[in-house]
Amino acid sequence: MxxxxxxxxxxxxxxxxxxxxxxxxxxxxxxxxxxxxxxxxxxxxxxxxxxxxxxxxxxxxxxxxxxxxxxxxxxxxxxIPKRFKNLKNEELYFSMARGNDSTVAMEMTKWFNTNYHYIVPELSxxxxxxxxxxxxxxxxxxxxxxxxxxxxxxxxxxxxxxxxxxxxxxxxxxxxxxxxxxxxxxxxxxxxxxxxxxxxxxxxxxxxxxxxxxxxxxxxxxxxxxxxxxxxxxxxxxxxxxxxxxxxxxxxxxxxxxxxxxxxxxxxxxxxxxxxxxxxxxxxxxxxxxxxxxxxxxxxxxxxxxxxxxxxxxxxxxxxxxxxxxxxxxxxxxxxxxxxxxxxxxxxxxxxxxxxxxxxxxxxxxxxxxxxxxxxxxxxxxxxxxxxHSNLIHDENVQKRINVINSFENFSRDGSFQERIKLQKEILKYKDLATTTIGSFPQTPEVRKSRRDFKNATISKEQYLKDMKNYIDECIAFQEDCDLEVLVHGEPERNDMVEYFGEQLKGFAFSQNGWVQSYGSRCVKPPFIFGDISRPKAMTVDWITYAQSKTKKIMKGMLTGPVTILNWSFVRDDIPRSEISKQIAIAISDEIDDLQKAGIKIIQVDEAAFKEGYPLRNEKIKDYENWAVRDFKIAVSSAKKETQIHTHMCYSEFNDIIKTIEDMDADVISIETARSGNELLKIFKKVGYKQEVGPGVYDIHSPRVPSVEEMKTQIKLLLKVLPKEQLWINPDCGLKTRKWKETKQSLLNMVEAVKQIRAEYR
The missing domain is CATH 3.20.20.210 (TIM Barrel)
Known part of the structure; x- marks a missing residue:
């Protein structure tokens, strides 16, 4: 047989x-x-x-x-790149992947159109x-x-x-x-x-x-x-x-x-x-x-x-x-x-x-x-x-909203970028080379334990809220001491940037042990999209408004975009992915509306996985771009002119999608560039990109702390490509996986580098 x-x-x-x-x-x-x-x-x-x-x-x-x-x-x-030649065995191997105190790691990017990252070989x-x-x-x-x-x-x-x-x-x-x-x-x-x-x-x-x-x-x-x-x-x-x-x-x-x-x-x-x-x-x-x-x-x-x-x-x-x-x-x-x-x-x-x-x-x-x-x-x-044939899959109310959306021809926000940015700068009053972070701060063992204990019902909701708010207070206090200009609440309540939202949306299910490798030791636990998606209630408003109440500085609202939620989930296979993305976009649009009504003036809608969802064949790309851009626009369509929309994209080659990024019409985009130097940014200058850009000035996937001089050098390289009026300064991704000690010193160095650069360029 x-x-x-x-x-x-x-x-x-x-x-x-x-x-x-x-x-x-x-x-x-x-x-x-x-x-x-x-x-x-x-x-x-x-x-x-x-x-x-x-x-x-x-x-x-x-x-x-x-x-x-x-x-x-x-x-x-x-x-093996020259900078690692003096190393041997496991020190060599892990330094190539993660860097060390004196050497920058090799670049990392997505494995084709998956959420797995590989180390990019450097050849000569x-x-x-x-x-x-x-x-x-x-x-x-x-x-x-x-x-x-x-x-x-x-x-x-x-x-x-x-x-x-x-x-x-x-x-x-x-x-x-x-x-x-x-x-x-x-x-x-x-x-x-x-x-x-x-x-x-x-x-x-x-x-x-x-x-x-x-x-x-x-x-x-x-x-x-x-x-x-x-x-x-x-x-x-x-x-x-x-x-x-x-x-x-x-x-x-x-x-x-x-x-x-x-x-x-x-x-x-x-x-x-x-x-x-x-x-x-x-x-x-x-x-x-x-x-x-x-x-x-x-x-x-x-x-x-x-x-x-x-x-x-x-x-x-x-x-x-x-x-x-x-x-x-x-x-x-x-x-x-x-x-x-x-x-x-x-x-x-x-x-x-x-x-x-x-x-x-x-x-x-x-x-x-x-x-x-x-x-x-x-x-x-x-x-x-x-x-x-399960009743769990289909929701008539979702289908009604989809039908309404399908009747629209234009999902663009009110006003051109030039109109919006002028209004936003008058209201927000931020400086050139404004400093911020991408969103998350280190998730300490204590934070993880509190979240886990609350999920397992071994602590009360009151205790859980107290723990999370204490973390937010400390996070804001550090950012103010550090003199960062646009703050975040640190996201202690979030286990994962997709799972957190999926847990609050109908149509998602979650596993206990559904871990998959993203890179190295980094694992993610994608949710399952099994049915029609809707938002029963606000997902982030209470956390962000609490954080805003603790500071006079601008507090960013932090959301994950529809395409990233889709691409970082296990997705139902009985309807087109484009229809699922549209359902998520409507839910995110409702959240943005609630945030701005609560007084939040900057909202970041991360599309970290936008590029990785691209088809591998050219003939299929246009269709993907059309619905992916459509759904980002649907998601932010509720934002008023004065509400500044940021987005963030992870390791990507932007040369082939820069026009698509422009079509998304975000006010500010932050991107990961620290491992690849200044090359990714040059395309923004080449095409005359008008929106504001926050290129990452240091690599958060490595534990090393870059010096003030190192970051000044990086910022000066950025200024050779784009004017200071167009640039934001930030790490290249969220800080969730880092330790507090290295995070604090890196951000202190980053802010000091900006202050010195401003003084030199004044």
Whole structure:
């Protein structure tokens, strides 16, 4: 009996975030690196066993990382920037990721259109690449000792270069012939490990609109890699979109298999004829690696049946659509979810069972299922039917408001930016180079405990409010002592910038343990959007008005925008994402109206995830931009001319979306630029951007404290691009994950740098 089951990759943070906890303990010097290695080893063994017990045949090694797989590839190739060359081992590794007292970390940005961040490699023609295969070899041997023969996951050479930047301003692809010999040397090392080795080269960059030059690199590269050893079977895997053009090239190379995503890249069906003629294995991604809904097994079997009309069944393997890194670990600990909603869900471990069951049915037929497997199939059919017809999903009142909104043709605010900003400056009276922060301040253990105790009903509401207000008081007192000019309340009541709002909106559900990795040890717990969305009552007004009552300075209201709430949630898949975003936008608009009626004069609507929601294919971008801009405008449409609207965007390349940012028509935009220098800002000058800008002057993802002189240098660089009248000065993101000591000193230095710059430029 044939069972062909494959998982592209598996989460590594641990089912109870064990890796996060030991890493942060190590960074705090509360444990040794040997402790980190032990936890990592235990997790890898446990994860391999889960997959084996679930019946998965193709299990990965080297999908595990202590921080990031792209960073691991830098170590593999010795692609190490000069400023780290004097460091070794774990000090080198974590300094590249996080920086240290004397050295700035490497840049970090989003992994395609997901909320996972990777470390951006810094390459140069002067680099001397050499192989360091220790991690890969040791992991394979670890698994083999457990009786598990793994496939070895490696970031493919073309994707590695596509994700890199040249510090000497050249084209990264010029370096292909320098790194390919290292990849070949690696395969020669791997050949020694077993009689037959499967190597999965992850090449997600193939799903983008690649020009002919990049496509021309695929065949010579994979011809070379496949010729290294007859014992190595090469699989090239893509995901998140279709890769038709690249697939048409890959079929003419000696690769053993090609992995395609048939959920987010439905167009891949057009590549089947070419794959069939090549007689290669097709790893068919039909179980969703990016979302938490239970697989519709009947629909998956229909997809596989359609695929098998072109691809011989013997050449088909059932797979996750991408790595399961993007989904939570297991439903086992979800004890508080409403039973009806929990029955609709599937996390990583449950997806393993789905892949196995689909594979068994597809290859061996229903008649050969065991009693438990038959029962699982029946439960799956029942769950999907009940979700589709549940009364929890639909809300007539929401639909009525949507119909009203749909009748509008223009969602723009009253007045042009020039009118608004003149009025706002007269009322708000802020200086050039106005200082502020992005919103959150450090979440202390005491704050987290109070919030947790209140949630668990072990302290009273009165005590909880007292604790939160004490924090807000201290936060405001520090900001006033520091002489910041536009203040924030610090957000102690917020667990997460999306979850906090989702908890107060109808149509959202929440997990106890639905953690996914965002970067390094940073984990997020996205809410689930399962139904129509509405705002039963004000969400932030009481907190912000309390904070404003404690200071005569301007207090910003802090909201998360509709597109970010959408992109950082697990989203229902029964209606278009654009319709869900519109529902959220209406709720945010109501909140803005309540805030300004309560006297709040500046309101920040963060769209941190705006860029990451972009489609990977150009032909799909315009539609996304249209509804994403529409929904930001709907959200802020209730703001009066004198209410200043800020927004914030995280790590992004803005060159290709600057016109879209202009169309959003926010009065002030703050952006993360600290790790990338001044390059991101130049586009704002190039296009003649009129609105005000707050480029981050220091990196909050690193624990190091930049000096006054360092920040003055950064501000002077900003002033070479934009005039002081247009600039705000702030950190590059929220301060939630930082410690108070470093936060205070960094902000004191930032404010002092601004004072000295103002004096020099007076």
């Amino acid at each position: 044939s069972v062909n089951s494959y998982v592209v990759g598996f989460p590594r943070i641990g089912e109870q975030r064990e890796l996060k906890k030991v890493l942060e303990s190590f960074w705090a010097k509360d444990c040794s690196f040997d402790d980190v290695k032990k936890v990592a080893s235990d997790l890898k063994k446990r994860h391999w066993k889960y997959q084996k017990d679930a019946g998965i045949e193709f299990i990965s090694s080297n999908d595990f990382s202590l921080y990031d797989n792209v960073l691991d590839t830098c170590i593999l190739l010795n692609a 023609l002067e680099d001397e690449y050499k192989l360091n295969a220790t991690k890969i070899v040791e992991e394979y041997k670890e698994a083999k000792e457990l009786g598990i023969k793994t496939k070895i996951n490696i970031i493919g050479p073309i994707t590695f270069l596509a994700l890199s930047k040249r510090v000497d301003r050249g084209d990264t692809f010029e370096l292909l012939n320098k790194i390919l010999p290292i990849y070949e040397e690696l395969l020669k090392e791997l050949e020694k490990l077993d009689d037959e080795i499967f190597v999965q080269f992850d090449e997600p960059t193939f799903v983008k609109d690649n020009d002919s030059k990049i496509l021309s690199l695929i065949k010579p590269a994979y011809d070379r890699l496949c010729e290294v050893s007859k014992n190595i079977k090469v699989v090239v895997t893509t995901y998140f979109e279709h890769s038709i053009e690249a697939t048409k090239v890959l079929v003419n190379t000696p690769v053993w298999g090609i992995g395609l995503d048939f959920l987010y890249g439905e167009e891949n069906i057009q590549a089947l004829e070419d794959i069939s003629k090549s007689n290669k294995k097709l790893i068919a991604g039909i179980v969703d690696g990016r979302n938490i809904w239970k697989n519709d097994i009947q629909t998956s079997l229909e997809k596989l049946s359609n695929i098998s009309k072109t691809i011989d069944k013997d050449n088909l393997i059932v797979s996750s659509s991408c790595s399961l890194l993007h989904t939570p670990f297991t439903l086992k600990y979800e004890e508080k979810l409403q039973d009806e909603i929990k029955d609709w869900l599937s996390y990583s471990c449950e997806k393993l069972e789905e892949i196995n069951l689909i594979s068994k049915i597809f290859f061996n037929g229903v008649d050969n299922l065991k009693e438990k497997e038959l029962l699982d199939l029946e439960k799956n059919i029942k769950s999907n039917f009940e979700r589709k």
